[in-house]
Amino acid sequence: xxxxxxxxxxxxxxxxxxxxxxxxxxxxxxxxxxxxxxxxxxxxxxxxxxxxxxxxxxxxxxxxxxxxxxxxxxxxxxxxxxxxxxxxxxxxxxxxxxxxxxxxxxxxxxxxxxxxxxxxxxxxxxxxxxxxxxxxxxxxxxxxxxxxxxxxxxxxxxxxxxxxxxxxxxxxxxxxxxxxxxxxxxxxxxxxxxxxxxxxxxxxxxxxxxxxxxxxxxxxxxxxxxxxxxxxxxxxxxxxxxxxxxxxxxxxxxxxxxxxxxxxxxxxxxxxxxxxxxxxxxxxxxxxxxxxxxx
Amino acid sequence: xxxxxxxxxxxxxxxxxxxxxxxxxxxxxxxxxxxxxxxxxxxxxxxxxxxxxxxxxxxxxxxxxxxxxxxxxxxxxxxxxxxxxxxxxxxxxxxxxxxxxxxxxxxxxxxxxxxxxxxxxxxxxxxxxxxxxxxxxxxxxxxxxxxxxxxxxxxxxxxxxxxxxxxxxxxxxxxxxxxxxxxxxxxxxxxxxxxxxxxxxxxxxxxxxxxxxxxxxxxxxxxxxxxxxxxxxxxxxxxxxxxxxxxxxxxxxxxxxxxxxxxxxxxxxxxxxxxxxxxxxxxxxxxxxxxxxxx
Numbered sequence: 001x002x003x004x005x006x007x008x009x010x011x012x013x014x015x016x017x018x019x020x021x022x023x024x025x026x027x028x029x030x031x032x033x034x035x036x037x038x039x040x041x042x043x044x045x046x047x048x049x050x051x052x053x054x055x056x057x058x059x060x061x062x063x064x065x066x067x068x069x070x071x072x073x074x075x076x077x078x079x080x081x082x083x084x085x086x087x088x089x090x091x092x093x094x095x096x097x098x099x100x101x102x103x104x105x106x107x108x109x110x111x112x113x114x115x116x117x118x119x120x121x122x123x124x125x126x127x128x129x130x131x132x133x134x135x136x137x138x139x140x141x142x143x144x145x146x147x148x149x150x151x152x153x154x155x156x157x158x159x160x161x162x163x164x165x166x167x168x169x170x171x172x173x174x175x176x177x178x179x180x181x182x183x184x185x186x187x188x189x190x191x192x193x194x195x196x197x198x199x200x201x202x203x204x205x206x207x208x209x210x211x212x213x214x215x216x217x218x219x220x221x222x223x224x225x226x227x228x229x230x231x232x233x234x235x236x237x238x239x240x241x242x243x244x245x246x247x248x249x250x251x252x253x254x255x256x257x258x259x260x261x262x263x264x265x266x267x268x269x270x271x272x273x274x275x276x277x278x279x280x281x282x283x284x285x286x287x288x289x290x291x292x293x294x295x
Numbered sequence: 296x297x298x299x300x301x302x303x304x305x306x307x308x309x310x311x312x313x314x315x316x317x318x319x320x321x322x323x324x325x326x327x328x329x330x331x332x333x334x335x336x337x338x339x340x341x342x343x344x345x346x347x348x349x350x351x352x353x354x355x356x357x358x359x360x361x362x363x364x365x366x367x368x369x370x371x372x373x374x375x376x377x378x379x380x381x382x383x384x385x386x387x388x389x390x391x392x393x394x395x396x397x398x399x400x401x402x403x404x405x406x407x408x409x410x411x412x413x414x415x416x417x418x419x420x421x422x423x424x425x426x427x428x429x430x431x432x433x434x435x436x437x438x439x440x441x442x443x444x445x446x447x448x449x450x451x452x453x454x455x456x457x458x459x460x461x462x463x464x465x466x467x468x469x470x471x472x473x474x475x476x477x478x479x480x481x482x483x484x485x486x487x488x489x490x491x492x493x494x495x496x497x498x499x500x501x502x503x504x505x506x507x508x509x510x511x512x513x514x515x516x517x518x519x520x521x522x523x524x525x526x527x528x529x530x531x532x533x534x535x536x537x538x539x540x541x542x543x544x545x546x547x548x549x550x551x552x553x554x555x556x557x558x559x560x561x562x563x564x565x566x567x568x569x570x571x572x573x574x575x576x577x578x579x580x581x582x583x584x585x586x587x588x589x590x
Contacts, residue, residue, distance in 0.1 A: 015490065015501060017501075017505050018505075018544075018546070021546075085421065106492045106493065106494075106497065107492065108492075109491065109492040110490065110491045110492020110493070111492070113491035113492060114491050114492075117491070120420060120421045120444070121420040121421070122420075122421070122423075123418060123419060123420050123421065123422060123423035124418060124420070124423075125415060125416040125417075125418050125419070125420045125426075125446070126380065126415045126416070126417070126418065127418060128417075128418035128419075128423045128424070128425070129423070130423070131420075149415070151420070152451075152488075153490075153491055154449050154451065155451065155452055155488075155489055155490065155491050156447075156449065156450065157450055157452045157528050193447075193450075194450055194528055195310065195405065195448075195450065196404065196405045196408035196409050196412070196448055196450050196521065196523070196526050197401045197402065197403075197404040197405020197406070197408060197409075197521045197523065198401065198405070198521055198528075199401075199518075199519040199520060199521060199528075200519040200528070200530075201519065202401065206310060206312075210312050210313075221516040223494075224494040224495040224496065225494060226491065226492045226493055226494060228491070228492065231491050233452050233489055233493075233494075233495070235495075249313075251313070251316075
């Protein structure tokens with residue numbers, strides 16, 4: 001908080017897990033000083049620096065369920081669950097992410113995933129009865145006493161990977177693909193959900209085999225990122241193959257092909273090149289950069 | 296498959312993603328040669344080598360929903376969804392996992408997570424209507440035409456981490472904890488769910504701070520494992536700290552403390568030591584071993 005009592009736009013959010021299960025602490029935090037994330041549906045209001053704008057809880061619909069996001073110092077920060085599930089177009093989401101300040105990405109990603117999950121889980125998947133919000137928004141509870149199931153927000157692990165082929169002359173090639181209906185001439189790293197029963201490394205190998213027919217030898221984890229459309233944990237990996245012939249799965253991809261180091265470097269330098277690179281805020285961008293830097 | 300037409304107990308399961316959305320291929324695979332995982336509730340029948348036993352689809356309850364697990368060569372492999380959610384005690388689950396062959400872990404883990412998820416998702420979380428199985432068991436669809444939501448099996452990412460403290464004399468200490476109600480004198484790596492909006496590395500730091508009050512500097516991913524109780528993706532990491540004073544979160548842990556390299560080595564060698572090590576099939580066991588080997 002600044003000296004004037006105005007909240008500073010940039011702050012670290014303490015998730016304050018211990019508060020969630022403490023109804024007294026939670027209701028105390030819902031007082032005058034509480035902050036409400038300014039959301040229109042799932043789209044945040046941002047200031048000129050790309051920082052999320054906050055209001056007070058009085059701005060929320062009186063019937064709205066409130067999710068406790070965490071603490072900014074001693075002030076509770078909340079977000080309101082939309083009345084019904086909101087469909088956000090990819091363009092609107094991308095416009096938000098493009099403008100959003102890097103250091104606010106996690107705060108927005110967490111809030112968006114949570115309130116969207118609540119809006120889509122007002123009923124119990126086990127018995128069909130109503131559910132009510134619990135633990136400050138980190139749980140929903142079935143109201144049917146014969147069921148009483150608890151439900152928790154979900155985060156879906158997704159692998160995303162740069163796959164490298166080494167030529168006999170020592171040069172390197174990178175496997176990139178284009179999803180169906182992707183804008184412009186965008187090519188990016190292949191990606192896919194981790195399935196029940198798999199490790200990260202198995203999921204990488206299965207996805208690359210399914211989508212491009214390429215067997216992958218060694219797989220290495222590089223970095224992760226939250227991706228709130230709707231609630232993924234992107235697991236950035238890199239892998240090596242000695243196989244060249246691509247078989248594109250046309251139900252998933254429009255195209256997949258090998259690019260040379262020079263081609264990727266040109267595109268990532270921002271100059272017009274053979275294809276469009278993934279946007280800078282996507283983990284795919286970071287993975288392509290790491291591939292160029294041989295991380 | 297062996298020459299005699301009997302299925303071999305050990306085989307690689309091809310998840311055959313392309314079959315799931317192809318009703319004709321699926322129904323063809325459900326013929327005479329199809330294999331059904333022998334499950335009692337969620338507990339598999341195992342042979343003397345710890346391999347899963349399989350029967351034919353005629354052994355399934357005629358009303359049971361069937362999940363397509365994948366292909367063994369050209370034979371479809373399936374598992375039946377229990378009529379109602381099954382509660383498995385930790386002891387029964389551990390007994391299964393202890394006996395299960397290493398190379399069958401992923402097959403069982405995937406099947407168990409899937410059929411358990413179906414048994415708990417017979418209703419639409421969005422509108423409360425019934426759902427029906429779709430895509431060979433990799434989806435459920437709401438029957439209410441005004442809703443029509445699709446639901447997908449979930450996999451919850453969980454971080455689990457060895458945290459190392461380096462002494463001035465160059466010796467190393469390892470942070471381990473005991474969960475509430477854990478058997479015997481078991482100590483293991485701290486662990487916790489990745490929350491919406493977090494990276495793996497952020498989740499590791501938050502969990503270790505919450506559970507033990509220890510700030511973690513550098514975090515490094517080491518390995519992952521599926522854990523079907525009910526459906527986790529365990530993300531094994533290691534981290535370094537320079538902080539000594541532990542503050543145990545008594546709502547989560549019974550104890551947390553530093554162990555010396557000698558103490559951990561003794562316990563992991565199988566000799567009676569200061570504590571009991573996590574069982575060999577758990578990723579925690581692998582993480583402790585990697586810590587000793589300075590991986």
